[in-house]
Every structure is written in C-alpha cells, then in structure tokens.
Amino acid sequence: MLFQGILVDCFQKINQERTSSSVYNLLIGKKAIQTIQDARFYHIADYYGIYPGLAKDDYRIQLNQLIELDYLREDNEKKLQITKKGRSWLASCKTNLDGFAGAKYANVMETFKQRLLLFIQTITNTSKKQYLFIPISDNYEVEQFVKGFYKQYKQRSKEVLHQLYKELEKALSGLSDLEASMFVDRITSYYSYGSSLQQLSQDYQLSIPDCFLILQKGFYRLLRVQEYDNDYPMLRLFTKNLAISDTPLSQTAQLTLRLLQKKHSFKEIMQIRRLKANTIQDHLVEIAMHEAEFPFFDYLDSAIYEEIKEVVHSKQTYRLKEIKNNVNPDISYFQIRLALVLYNK
Amino acid sequence: MYRHFNYDSFRQGQKEIISDVLHGKDVLGVLPTGSGKSICYQLPAKLVDGVTIVVSPLISLMIDQVKELKAAGFKDVIALNSFLPFIEQQRVLNNLDSYRLIYVSPEWLQKRKHQNYLKQLPVKLFVVDEAHCISQWGHEFRPDYQRLHEVIEALNHPPVLALSATATPDVQADIIQSLNKPAMKRHIYPMDRNNIAFCVKEVDNDQEKLERIAELTKSYFVPALIYFTSRQTAEETALSLSAKLPKRNVAYYHGGMEASERLRIQQQFMNNQIDIICCTSAFGMGINKPDIRLVIHYHLPLQIESYIQEVGRAGRDGESSVGVILYHKGDFRLSANMVKNELPSIEVIDQLIATILTCQSTQVDLPSPEQLHILLDINEGAARFIQRQLQKYGLIRDSEWFIDEKKWKYVREGIVQYLEERQLYKNDKLNELYRWVQTGKCLRQTLYQPFQDEFGEPTEQCCSNCGFDWNKWVPEPLFKMPEASSPLNWRIKLQKTLNMEEA
Known part of the structure; x- marks a missing residue:
C-alpha cells in the first residue's frame, strides 16, 4: 500500500509531463541532473533515493498492478496519468506518505x-x-x-x-x-x-x-x-562528518564551479575542461540549483525570463519541449532550463 | 589448538594431517563432511612463519569463512576474488604482506598479474580446498583447478595440502597426478557417518511430500534443513509450512536472495531464532551448526557426492540425526531435465558462433566473452562450459574473441565429442543416485561403497531398509523462549534488544 501510494502520488504530481522511468530514477536516487531537477520541479524531492535497491522488474510489476486496479492509466504517449479512482484512493491514504526526506539526506x-x-x-x-x-x-x-x-x-x-x-x-x-x-x-x-x-x-x-x-x-x-x-x-x-545537504554538486560540476568563480568565461571553461558546450551547460544548471547566488542574468535577460514564465503560467507546464514551442525560437533549451530553476527558487 | 580455536581436542585425522603439514610434507587429506577440514590449514596458518594461500571454488563460501574467522579473532585473513570492488582490491594488494591467511578463487589466481603479487610473499603453505574439483570425474569439475600445478611451480613449490570430503580412489589418483606431486602423503578417512540414519520414502505426489514434512516437523521440535532444487518451491513450501506450524519459525534461503538478507537467515538459524530452513544447495557451505537433527530432501541433488555433503550437515555434534528422502516417480524426469540443461547443446553453440561471425562481418559491437550469456538464453553453468571450451581451443584469448569460420570447423568435432562424454558421465551419476534410492539393500553401505571398503557400526538406527522405526528416534527438543509479538509491545522489545531488561 505504501509503495503504491508513493507511486500514484508521484504520477499525480508529475502530471504526465515525464515518463515512468523518470519516477524510477527518482526512487533509486539517480544522480543525473534531470532527475534532481525533476525532484524539485514536481515537489517530489522527499521521495528522492528512498529505494536504492529497487529492481526495474519489480517496479514494472507494481505499475502494472496499479494500471489493473485502475488507479493509473496509460495515455497515447505511453505516459501514466492518475485516474479519478486513483485520486480518491490516494486521498484516503495520504497521511501515510509523509515522513520521507529523501533528497535532504541522500548522502547521509x-x-x-x-x-x-x-x-x-x-x-x-x-x-x-x-x-x-x-x-x-x-x-x-x-x-x-x-x-x-x-x-x-x-x-x-x-x-x-x-x-x-x-x-x-x-x-x-x-x-x-x-x-x-x-x-x-x-x-x-x-x-x-x-x-x-x-x-x-x-x-x-x-x-x-x-x-x-x-x-x-x-x-x-x-x-x-x-x-x-x-x-x-x-x-x-552517528552523522559525524556526513554532509547533510540537498544532493550535492557532482564532482565534475564542482570543477566547473571553481573555474566560474575564477571568472573564466564559458568559452574558456570549455577549452580548459575540454568538454562540449552541452556538458558545461548541464553543469551550470546544476550549479544554479545548488548555489544560493548564481548569475542567472549573465545567461538570460529579464525579457526572456518573463517570456518563459508567461508560457509556464498559461500552459501550466514544466515540459521543456512544450515551452520551447511557445517562445521565441531564439531562446535556447539551456535558457529555458535556467529560467525554470530561477522560477522555482 | 585450544589457544587458537577454543577446541580442546583434535577430531579424527586432524592431528595427523596438521603434523605432516607442519613438517613441510605434501599431503592429500580426505575427511568426511563436518569433521573440521578447515582446521587442517587454519591452525598451521597460525603457527607457521609465513603466508598460507587457500584456493577455494566457491566465493560465497570463502567470504563466509573469512567472516567467521574474523569473528573468532583471526584478523589477518582476506578473501581475494573478482567480486572485490576495484579500490578495495587495490588497498588489499598494496598491503598483502599484512595477511597471514589468503583465500583466492581459482579464476582470480589465473591472472599473471595476481600471481606476481603472491610471488612477493613468503608462501609457506598452499592449500587446495575441495580438491575433487581438479578431477574430470569429480562431481564439481572446475577446469581452472587443472592449472594449479603451474601456480604452485610459479610460487616455487611451497608445501601443498589438498583437501576433499568426497573423493573416490579414482579421483584421489587424479588429484595427485594433476598437482604433479607423486610423493604426496595420503590421509584417507572413512566417510560414513555413524550417527546419521537414512530414511527413504516413496510417495505419490508433491502434495504428499508436503504432508509428510509437516507431520515430521510437527512431531520433532528440532533444527531441520529441507533441500529443494527449485528456489520457487523452497519459498512456497516455507510459506505453507509456517502457516501449518504456528509454533515453529520457518524461513527460506537460496542463491537468489541478497547477501545481507542471506546472512540474517544464516545467523538466526545459528542462534535458534529459526529452526526450519527450506533451502537450495546454496545453503550449508561453511555452516557450522552442530545440532541439525533432520535433513529432509524434498528434491534430490544430481549425484551421490552432493547428497553425502548435504546430509552430512546433520548431527555434527555426534548426536543421533536422520536424513530423509522423499521422492516420487516424476522426480527422475525433473532431475534428468536439470542435468540436460547444465550443458549447452551443440546447436546452441553453433548458433552462438553464427551470431558472432555475423556481428564481426557487419562490424557490430560484440559483448565480451564473459558476457556471452547475453547473446543466448542459457544458464550460467552452460555459459561457463562454452567459455572454457572456446578458451581451450584458443578461440577466446585474454577476454577477446578469436573466431573465424575455418577455426570453428576445425575444433567443432572435438567439442561435440567432449560434450557427449560429459553428458554421459552426468547421466551415469544421476542413474547411480536413483539406483541407490531404490535399492533394497542397506542404504548406508550402498551410499558409501564407492568411497571405502569398511563401515563402522551405526550408533543408533541404520536405515529404512534395515528396519528404521520413527518411534525409536527420540531426539532432544529445542528449548524455546516465548516471544512478545504484538506491535504494541515494541518498547519492551527495544529494551530487550538494548540489554536493558535488568533495569
């Protein structure tokens, strides 16, 4: 019941915007930037990494049961959505789901x-x-x-x-x-x-x-x-020398952060680290999420930010693709991701 | 002996073997299961000034032994195998000279790099545990064992101790020959266990097996092992037994469970928190519970040697115990099927080669030879067989494929022939076991006959063919503490857990 409740809760919160494997990645605490971002955006960070040993097959079996019970349903894009029955079932077991603090204590x-x-x-x-x-x-x-x-x-x-x-x-x-x-x-x-x-x-x-x-x-x-x-x-x-923090920066992003702090430009960082632009952008998004002070407006001006915010509001979505389709084509995915981080701060 | 292991006397054979080992002789020791074989090298490892290396075929067994030794205060011991995480292995290899007793798997030992590490050490004893794995005619043949003589040579011929619990005279000769030590001193002891009675019962179906087990476990409140060949049946039986026997603690155990969960079950059994375990052959290696009274076989293993090993876990303290075999007509076919699946068919190998050749010609990435089971739907044993054969003929070298059509055509016949040989051999072993089960003669004598000529008198009853009577078997029941089990009592449980009952 508890496990199924958590699953249904997750799918309700991500609201068909992400696939079922993103929920799996969340539960096992995958360190990918996408997963960490999902945890925040959809307010499911408490479930992050609560079930590290979960086998993919067992996860599938549970999902199939929930579909059979008609708490979840597969939409045309193979994404899972919560049903009316699922909603009322979830409401009845709500209190049980409290008490997790996955992201917060992920390293501890x-x-x-x-x-x-x-x-x-x-x-x-x-x-x-x-x-x-x-x-x-x-x-x-x-x-x-x-x-x-x-x-x-x-x-x-x-x-x-x-x-x-x-x-x-x-x-x-x-x-x-x-x-x-x-x-x-x-x-x-x-x-x-x-x-x-x-x-x-x-x-x-x-x-x-x-x-x-x-x-x-x-x-x-x-x-x-x-x-x-x-x-x-x-x-x-027993927590001695264990850093309690929200999912820390990955090693590689830490290096990028250090270069950033030394005032190296984006181009220079790419050259020094010999990494692709995409990778550095991933690091920057990660850093933006963790650091209290991040120079968001070095990468997007306020007009762009307002435009993205507007679409998030009107379309009620965090889905990158959908946002991208509704803003000026010059606005990059990278900028949208940064804007979303800022929006959630 | 007492100082190091808390035993106040030697058991049969231990003293003789240890004394020869300490004199630097090469020794072959064949001792019955449960007679404390491992003491034969653990004590010398403590006494000699240098390192003892133990080759052991089963990684899980090796890890258990290291844990137990550490728990017993023998700290400078380590197990080296391919499952050790890289960083951990590096840490260990850099401090290798701080260990006295080093367990290694035969695969690990084959790597030149690893041998070089061992060469730096003052190796004073080289132990081959489960030495019957050397022989093709042993029931657990491991080809890597046949190359041990090379390692021994590379280590400059330290004294060798080969140990086994199940070695027929043929296998003994094979061991000596393969290790290339003709002057080896033999210490062979009879394998028959005179405190175990054997009881074979033919039933009509699986349901009846379950009923019989429930009856036995209801009337005898003693630690019991029940053996299965299928994980699923072991689980199911455990669940239905615990429903039938509310006063007993029943659990299951098999190789598909996570290591830490397996350890919990093992230790609970040792502490008598559990008294019945439904298990597969994965259970029991290295388990030293002295007071197991009943070993029931719901399914039989695939050869007599394994049966002797499994039933030998009963009554290690010398008290009267019983081995029960439940079987019905359909069991043989089930076993025969398992034997068949242990080896790959030649069609499967052909198919594998064809896949590899296609991949090579179309430049598709191939998985490494260690992962060939990805390419085919076969079990682990069968995959290992293919790997070894291709290695033998040089079609796999240093974890790379070296295959072309011509080479394959050339070696195929040899593999076909070997496959047939192994299949025949395994079928013979299975037939031998079932002949034994169905014999009208004394079960004890027929069981041990291949291994020895003379038999000791059973301490109590002999076997179901010699008039075994359950009414005359009265083992001492386990003492059990009543448990507070309502969730409301968790505070009391917590106090007990933290030793606060006196407060």
Whole structure:
C-alpha cells in the first residue's frame, strides 16, 4: 500500500509531463541532473533515493498492478496519468506518505543507517562480554567509524545503551506502533539477529517493498529529530562528518564551479575542461540549483525570463519541449532550463 | 589448538594431517563432511612463519569463512576474488604482506598479474580446498583447478595440502597426478557417518511430500534443513509450512536472495531464532551448526557426492540425526531435465558462433566473452562450459574473441565429442543416485561403497531398509523462549534488544 501510494502520488504530481522511468530514477536516487531537477520541479524531492535497491522488474510489476486496479492509466504517449479512482484512493491514504526526506539526506542515509546498526550490534554484544560475532555490515568505512566510536564509549556501555534507548524510544514514538515495532525487529543485537525483509513481510502481512519503505521512514525520522531537536545527542554522533545537504554538486560540476568563480568565461571553461558546450551547460544548471547566488542574468535577460514564465503560467507546464514551442525560437533549451530553476527558487 | 580455536581436542585425522603439514610434507587429506577440514590449514596458518594461500571454488563460501574467522579473532585473513570492488582490491594488494591467511578463487589466481603479487610473499603453505574439483570425474569439475600445478611451480613449490570430503580412489589418483606431486602423503578417512540414519520414502505426489514434512516437523521440535532444487518451491513450501506450524519459525534461503538478507537467515538459524530452513544447495557451505537433527530432501541433488555433503550437515555434534528422502516417480524426469540443461547443446553453440561471425562481418559491437550469456538464453553453468571450451581451443584469448569460420570447423568435432562424454558421465551419476534410492539393500553401505571398503557400526538406527522405526528416534527438543509479538509491545522489545531488561 505504501509503495503504491508513493507511486500514484508521484504520477499525480508529475502530471504526465515525464515518463515512468523518470519516477524510477527518482526512487533509486539517480544522480543525473534531470532527475534532481525533476525532484524539485514536481515537489517530489522527499521521495528522492528512498529505494536504492529497487529492481526495474519489480517496479514494472507494481505499475502494472496499479494500471489493473485502475488507479493509473496509460495515455497515447505511453505516459501514466492518475485516474479519478486513483485520486480518491490516494486521498484516503495520504497521511501515510509523509515522513520521507529523501533528497535532504541522500548522502547521509545509508552510512548513518549502517553505522547505527553496527554500533548497536557491537555494544550489545561486548557489554555482555561477547567479543566474537559476525558483523551485519562489512563496509570498510563504516567498520572504521564504529571501531573508533566504540573505543571511545566502551567503558560506559551501560550508560550508552541507556541513552540510546531513551533516544530511540522517543524518536520511534512519533511513528505508529506497527512502524516502530518493525524497526525494532530489524535491529541485530546480542544473540538476536534482526529480521530479514521476507520475515517482516510474513510477520506483518505486508509486501516486501512496503516493509522496506517503512524501515526507511524510521531512519528518516531519526535523522530529522537529531537535526532539529537537542534531545538526541547520541544519534547526532552517528552523522559525524556526513554532509547533510540537498544532493550535492557532482564532482565534475564542482570543477566547473571553481573555474566560474575564477571568472573564466564559458568559452574558456570549455577549452580548459575540454568538454562540449552541452556538458558545461548541464553543469551550470546544476550549479544554479545548488548555489544560493548564481548569475542567472549573465545567461538570460529579464525579457526572456518573463517570456518563459508567461508560457509556464498559461500552459501550466514544466515540459521543456512544450515551452520551447511557445517562445521565441531564439531562446535556447539551456535558457529555458535556467529560467525554470530561477522560477522555482 | 585450544589457544587458537577454543577446541580442546583434535577430531579424527586432524592431528595427523596438521603434523605432516607442519613438517613441510605434501599431503592429500580426505575427511568426511563436518569433521573440521578447515582446521587442517587454519591452525598451521597460525603457527607457521609465513603466508598460507587457500584456493577455494566457491566465493560465497570463502567470504563466509573469512567472516567467521574474523569473528573468532583471526584478523589477518582476506578473501581475494573478482567480486572485490576495484579500490578495495587495490588497498588489499598494496598491503598483502599484512595477511597471514589468503583465500583466492581459482579464476582470480589465473591472472599473471595476481600471481606476481603472491610471488612477493613468503608462501609457506598452499592449500587446495575441495580438491575433487581438479578431477574430470569429480562431481564439481572446475577446469581452472587443472592449472594449479603451474601456480604452485610459479610460487616455487611451497608445501601443498589438498583437501576433499568426497573423493573416490579414482579421483584421489587424479588429484595427485594433476598437482604433479607423486610423493604426496595420503590421509584417507572413512566417510560414513555413524550417527546419521537414512530414511527413504516413496510417495505419490508433491502434495504428499508436503504432508509428510509437516507431520515430521510437527512431531520433532528440532533444527531441520529441507533441500529443494527449485528456489520457487523452497519459498512456497516455507510459506505453507509456517502457516501449518504456528509454533515453529520457518524461513527460506537460496542463491537468489541478497547477501545481507542471506546472512540474517544464516545467523538466526545459528542462534535458534529459526529452526526450519527450506533451502537450495546454496545453503550449508561453511555452516557450522552442530545440532541439525533432520535433513529432509524434498528434491534430490544430481549425484551421490552432493547428497553425502548435504546430509552430512546433520548431527555434527555426534548426536543421533536422520536424513530423509522423499521422492516420487516424476522426480527422475525433473532431475534428468536439470542435468540436460547444465550443458549447452551443440546447436546452441553453433548458433552462438553464427551470431558472432555475423556481428564481426557487419562490424557490430560484440559483448565480451564473459558476457556471452547475453547473446543466448542459457544458464550460467552452460555459459561457463562454452567459455572454457572456446578458451581451450584458443578461440577466446585474454577476454577477446578469436573466431573465424575455418577455426570453428576445425575444433567443432572435438567439442561435440567432449560434450557427449560429459553428458554421459552426468547421466551415469544421476542413474547411480536413483539406483541407490531404490535399492533394497542397506542404504548406508550402498551410499558409501564407492568411497571405502569398511563401515563402522551405526550408533543408533541404520536405515529404512534395515528396519528404521520413527518411534525409536527420540531426539532432544529445542528449548524455546516465548516471544512478545504484538506491535504494541515494541518498547519492551527495544529494551530487550538494548540489554536493558535488568533495569
């Protein structure tokens, strides 16, 4: 239900302007500029990267089910649109869909999760004098972090466990009992290995994707409370050295930004980086989205911007092609994309 | 032994093998499954001043072993294989001298570059695990194993230890010959497990198998493995069993699951959080649960050696255990079909070559030989077979295709012949297994006969042909803690999880 709700919500929000694979790319958190742009324009950034391991086949199966249920329908261009039935169904499950913060924690989530779970496994075992166990995560970086962290706190394990309990209890209380219970079942501790997704699916009679997403929701909740509330000093430690930011600039765009800051011209940047104009333009759009200050009007004058804005209003669309067809032919795709970024700021 | 592995005594054969290994001799060890084969090199690896290299055919097994060793406090150990991410591999290769025990896959070892890294090390022991893979007549023949003697030479002949749990005398001779070590010392121990009783039951259909399994698991509250050849049937059976047995914890396990999920299931089984696992042959390698009491085969494997390995996971602690085989008339055809699909047909190979030739003449990009399964709809084993054959005849070299019509015509006959040979061999193995299942003679003796001449007395009952009686089998039931399962109790669960029950 949760997964299907999210899908229907996405298709409602993108309003037939994008294909079904763009929603797939959103859910797995593809780092393409188009996907990041979509997430913002259509206000679905909270779903960005919430399901990294989603298999394309499983995604297709879910979509087909939604079509069969008549919540979604395929239009002439093979794009999916929400039906009346879908709309009323979605309204009935709306509250369930809150609680994700995908784009915001895209770079933090996986590491935070693994650090926390491995630490709990470590400290619950060692505090019972059990020093030999098979770790649930064998990621090198995570292991190193937990090692250092553990060294610091091993003398006070009782205190640490108590504080962890206090924080987890408080944070999970903000979820439903079912969601909290699943979250607890997933944790691996002393002589108790956490449930697999299949087991959760059996125990709670929910689909595997729903179980996965409910767990994710729990972790997003932990990330949010530790950021905004001072009652979670312990959880905050697990985000150490992780940059919480809206999907950061790609490496390559960062280089372009540096050249830009050194006042190199567009042409020079192309030459220095030996990249095509198109690629540099992609970087600029990416930079425009991330940086608070971007010199939009170096690339489009206010008349052009107003013209594009006008079309967005009158046609009610973000579709590049449609906008392009309705503005002066001299206005480029690049300019339209920049204008849209500015429009959404 | 106690200091390093917390065992207070050696099991049969371990001491003899280890002592020869420590004296620098080349050794062939054949020990029954579940007798602690790996200790035979893990202990020397701790004791000798230098590096021990272990060739192991299964990557998942190798990774499990490394995890277990690390968990047991043996830290300077690593597994090298082609699945290691590039950066990780580079980090490891640059620090290779900090490891004492290095597991490698045979494929990884074939690369000259990798061998050069190993040559820098003081290699004091070279272990060939699952050594029956060397022999064409072993049931898991791996051609890369036949080139191990080259590696041993390149490493300047360190002492070699070859280990197997299932090697007939023919296979033993093959191993010694292929490794080119005629003076190898043999330590061969009988394979029969006298605490396992065998019980064959013919039924009419799959439904009856399920009913029989439900009956058995209902009356015996013990850790059990149920083997399937199909992932789907394993899943379905697990689900219907857990519906039928609300008091038991049933899970499934197969190679199609994600690694971290598989690890959860394995560890829960070790902790007795789960007590019945419906699995494929992917389960069990390297699992050291001592108290598995029941190993049920819903589907049989494709040869006796695999059966011996799978049933051998029962009763490693020496307590009385039972191996149950459920079969019906239709099973043989199912197995025969699987045997057939393990090898490609010559038509499929012809088709592949034709596709490649067309692509080459029209200058269409070809996938690399490792990816030839993209070009054809065949299973992994069959794809590997084709790859090896083309390599053997030089039609694939260094991951590039070297194919033209003339060359193919020239080698085709040889491949056809080899294919037929393998097919016959595999069919023979399958027939041997089904003959065993249907025999009227003692199941224990017939099972182990190809491997040894003498048999120990069973500790309790023998087999269903020697009058096995379920009423006389009374294993000790598992002790189980009641669980708070309502979602409303999550706070209590969380307290327990974080060791706060005393507070």
